Amino acid sequence: xxxxxxxxxxTLLKRIKAGDNAAMRELYRRxxxxxxxxxxxxxxxxEDVKDVLQDAFVKIFSSIGTxxxxxxxxxxxxxxxxxxxxxxKFLNKNRLSGVPLDDEFHNLPDEDEEPxxxxxxxxxxxxxxxxxxxxxxxxFNLYVVEGRSHKxxxxxxxxxxxxxxxxxxxxxxxxxxKIRSYTNE
Amino acid sequence: MNNRxxxxxxxxxxxxKADEPEGLWEDLRGELGIEPAAGRRSPxxxxxxxxxxxxxxxxxxxxxxxxxxxxPAESDLLAVSTPAPRYAETVHPERREELASNPAEETxxxxxxxxxxGSSTAxxxxxxxxFSGNGTTAEQHGTDELSVSEKAAPQGGSTGNGNAAAxxxxxxxxxxxxxxxxxxxxxxxxxxxxxxxxxxxxxxxxGRSKGNGLSVNLFAAGVTGYSNSVRSLxxxxxxxxxxxxxxWEDSPLLGIMLFNRGxxxxxxxxxxxxxxVGLSLSYNFTDRxxxxxxxxxxxxxxxxxxxxxxxxxxxxxNLHYVGVPLTLNYNFYSLPSWDFYxxxxxxxxxxxxxxxxxxxxxxCKAVKEESSTVSEKPWQFSVNLSAGVQYxxxxxxxxxxxxxxxxxxxxxxxxxxxYKERPLNFxxxxxxxxxx
Numbered sequence: 363x364x365x366x367x368x369x370x371x372x373t374l375l376k377r378i379k380a381g382d383n384a385a386m387r388e389l390y391r392r393x394x395x396x397x398x399x400x401x402x403x404x405x406x407x408x409e410d411v412k413d414v415l416q417d418a419f420v421k422i423f424s425s426i427g428t429x430x431x432x433x434x435x436x437x438x439x440x441x442x443x444x445x446x447x448x449x450x451k452f453l454n455k456n457r458l459s460g461v462p463l464d465d466e467f468h469n470l471p472d473e474d475e476e477p478x479x480x481x482x483x484x485x486x487x488x489x490x491x492x493x494x495x496x497x498x499x500x501x502f503n504l505y506v507v508e509g510r511s512h513k514x515x516x517x518x519x520x521x522x523x524x525x526x527x528x529x530x531x532x533x534x535x536x537x538x539x540k541i542r543s544y545t546n547e
Numbered sequence: 548m549n550n551r552x553x554x555x556x557x558x559x560x561x562x563x564k565a566d567e568p569e570g571l572w573e574d575l576r577g578e579l580g581i582e583p584a585a586g587r588r589s590p591x592x593x594x595x596x597x598x599x600x601x602x603x604x605x606x607x608x609x610x611x612x613x614x615x616x617x618x619p620a621e622s623d624l625l626a627v628s629t630p631a632p633r634y635a636e637t638v639h640p641e642r643r644e645e646l647a648s649n650p651a652e653e654t655x656x657x658x659x660x661x662x663x664x665g666s667s668t669a670x671x672x673x674x675x676x677x678f679s680g681n682g683t684t685a686e687q688h689g690t691d692e693l694s695v696s697e698k699a700a701p702q703g704g705s706t707g708n709g710n711a712a713a714x715x716x717x718x719x720x721x722x723x724x725x726x727x728x729x730x731x732x733x734x735x736x737x738x739x740x741x742x743x744x745x746x747x748x749x750x751x752x753x754g755r756s757k758g759n760g761l762s763v764n765l766f767a768a769g770v771t772g773y774s775n776s777v778r779s780l781x782x783x784x785x786x787x788x789x790x791x792x793x794x795w796e797d798s799p800l801l802g803i804m805l806f807n808r809g810x811x812x813x814x815x816x817x818x819x820x821x822x823x824v825g826l827s828l829s830y831n832f833t834d835r836x837x838x839x840x841x842x843x844x845x846x847x848x849x850x851x852x853x854x855x856x857x858x859x860x861x862x863x864x865n866l867h868y869v870g871v872p873l874t875l876n877y878n879f880y881s882l883p884s885w886d887f888y889x890x891x892x893x894x895x896x897x898x899x900x901x902x903x904x905x906x907x908x909x910x911c912k913a914v915k916e917e918s919s920t921v922s923e924k925p926w927q928f929s930v931n932l933s934a935g936v937q938y939x940x941x942x943x944x945x946x947x948x949x950x951x952x953x954x955x956x957x958x959x960x961x962x963x964x965x966y967k968e969r970p971l972n973f974x975x976x977x978x979x980x981x982x983x
Contacts, residue, residue: 370831373881382942383581390572395564402565412568419575434833479552484559491560506553507560534553541552 371437379427386423393438394419397445399488403503404449406492414452418445446508450518453500477541490540498533505530764839764947766978768823799907799915806858806909815852818965822846827872829980835878843870845896847964857911863904866964868927870896876935884939890949891932898924901962925958927966931974945980 374392377385397418401411421444429440479487491499500519504510505526510518512526519526575581827841845868853860874892881887901921907914933951940946953974955966966972 370833370835370878370881373886376883377942384943386579386581387572390575394567394571398567399560399563399565403560408568412571412574415568415571416575416578419571420578423579476550476552479555479559484563487556487559488563488565491556503560507557509557537556538552 371434372431375426375429375431375437378423390419393441396438397441400442400445401449403488403491403507404446404453404500406496406499410452414448415445418448421448450500453496454520477538478545479541481545482541486544487541490537490544493540494533494536497529498536501526501529502533502537506534763981764825764827764829764841764978765981766825766827766947766976768825768974768976799909800860802909802914803854803858803860803907807855810855812853812855812859816963816968817850817852818963818968819848819850821848821965823870825870825872827874829876837876837878839872839874839876839890839892841872843872843894843896844868845870847966849963849965851963854908858909861906861908863906864901864921864963866901866921866962867899868896869899870894870927874931886935886937886945888935888937889933890935890951892930894929894931894953896927896929898927898958898962900924921962923960923962925960925962927955927958927964929953929955929966933974933976937980940979943981947976947978947980949976949978950974951976 374385374389378389394415398411398415401415401418402408405411405414418441422441429437431437482490491502494502501515504515504518505512512523512530515521515526516523521529823843823845825841825843827839827843829837829839831837847864847866847868849864849866851860851862851864853862872892872894874890876888876890878886878888898921901924902918903921904916904918906916931951931953933949935947935949937945937947951974953972955970955972957967957970958964
């Protein structure tokens with residue numbers, strides 16, 4: 363039987379570099395939902411998500427000629443980085459309209475028992491993260507999902523490390539509450 | 548509180564996909580200057596033309612092949628059909644040039660200026676981060692980013708993914724105002740336990756890439772035919788000989804038996820090459836591994852001739868099968884226009900209908916013909932292994948050929964088929980593949 367090896371990332375990349383527009387469309391189709399998820403975890407407004415994604419794809423397609431394929435997943439990771447950068451850029455530009463990041467560290471009670479996130483569908487978890495206040499959400503995503511350190515986050519967002527830690531603490535507490543509420547329903 | 552739930556969230560969010568924003572591609576196409584091709588022949592249209600040409604060859608082949616002959620021919624492969632143009636765009640040349648020459652719209656420093664007071668050194672890692680991860684800086688905003696990305700590769704390890712992850716971290720440090728010579732910082736407790744999410748992302752992808760594209764495959768296939776002859780001395784007619792004198796014209800079978808009495812008779816079987824066409828869908832699990840499933844239609848024509856040279860029964864049997872193929876394909880080598888792969892899989896076919904026509908010949912003259920429908924409709928299972936090669940005819944169209952071997956299991960029926968006569972058979976597929 364036939365097979366779908368037409369468009370593995372490597373050959374897709376070659377075709378895009380050769381000016382194959384159908385390959386561009388395929389690259390978009392293949393990763394738009396993944397990149398949309400990244401963007402949406404940082405940005406709550408759907409129209410903003412669309413704008414940022416559009417900017418990200420423009421940047422991807424305009425600079426893909428210089429991308430060097432480094433193995434399976436490298437193209438996707440590269441696209442994800444660009445998208446994340448675009449999302450952070452958007453957040454930084456629109457900081458004034460968002461929830462300000464305060465520098466104070468508020469000690470919140472630490473629950474002994476961790477929430478049972480496994481009982482929550484991914485889509486619900488995703489929405490719970492989206493519903494967090496912007497500051498919480500951004501730091502939570504960078505620290506927990508992207509694996510950034512507070513030092514890195516501080517540098518990326520222009521805040522202090524203490525603020526990053528504070529936001530993370532609050533985000534975790536808020537998200538844990540949401541998960542517990544959901545699982546106790 | 549433990550962090551297992553956070554690990555769970557991290558893994559699930561990495562795998563999560565959200566809905567595509569409505570109208571994004573259209574907006575993007577407009578911004579990139581990608582317009583539907585005008586005055587240029589669409590690759591898929593070209594593919595369709597090629598497909599039609601193959602279809603014509605296939606029809607000619609069928610006409611030639613299924614004209615009865617005494618000797619079976621070797622396996623052939625048929626061609627394919629069906630144009631399927633979907634889209635064909637072309638980037639506006641000027642726009643592409645512009646984009647290529649000016650990939651960065653904003654520099655790191657410009658971005659930094661957009662930030663609130665006190666955050667100028669933080670800036671947005673933005674482009675420097677995004678494009679330096681692969682060691683080749685796509686957006687060379689400044690020497691800082693470039694030098695960091697160049698140094699990041701060896702520190703990140705020898706693999707490409709490692710380089711990308713290391714470069715990412717390094718560049719982020721640089722964008723945060725750190726000295727480019729600063730060693731890579733390990734993540735804080737949670738981060739160090741979980742390792743970098745970028746590392747994780749790359750690791751996830753090294754094993755499999757999700758959501759890769761589908762392609763549609765139209766193909767035709769053939770396996771070798773089969774022919775044999777079993778000779779015997781006719782004596783079955785003896786018992787009816789006494790009745791034959793007056794009644795055989797009403798019973799051609801009786802006449803044939805009568806006239807062949809004492810003669811050498813034979814049963815000659817000729818199975819033509821089965822002809823198969825199909826439509827399948829392929830899904831890439833990774834860059835190299837793909838799973839294919841679909842639907843096939845097979846025609847198994849056979850002719851049996853039983854009796855003597857002049858008095859005999861000629862039976863034509865046509866069996867129609869509908870099958871479901873399932874194949875795993877592994878692409879082991881690629882060139883710019885060629886892909887080479889191995890595939891192995893199964894084919895489950897069900898005989899959906901069949902017709903048997905008996906023609907009675909006495910003195911080489913047809914005296915009666917009668918048809919009936921095949922009552923047995925068995926399942927036919929087979930396994931196959933083949934090597935494949937595909938050639939790029941157009942950006943979204945591939946011509947492929949897959950020679951291989953197929954083993955057909957006994958279907959347990961009384962039907963005489965080529966599969967039963969020759970379970971291990973040469974198999975050849977030729978097709979067109981359309982990606983979308």
